[in-house]
Amino acid sequence: MKEDIQKLHTANYESYARLYKIPHFQYEPLVIKDNDYSRFDNLCQLLKSLECIRYNIELGPKEFDYTFIEKTIQVVKNAIIESLPEYEKAIWG
Secondary structure (H helix, E strand, O other): OHHEEEEEEEEHHHHHHHOOOOOOOOOOOOOOOOOOOOOOOOOOHHHHHHHHHHHHHHOOOOOOHHHHHHHHHHHHHHHHHHHHHHHHHOOOO
């Protein structure tokens, strides 16, 4: 998973450099610590951040595989929905 997150980070910066025509854009590599979830206050903030990253990445399908971020966004959306009181109270079936 860390490798996939690093790919998102790199693709986000590559898209930024292309958009603003920065030929040799230098950026800090992402440091991912185990169990570091403090960046997001809640699942909604995580979802919004993921959607922002997905929106900002403007690479072609041959340059970047969007599968990881799209699946992750869907998993977070499902988790948000399943945690809603209305969902908990809803009748199964």
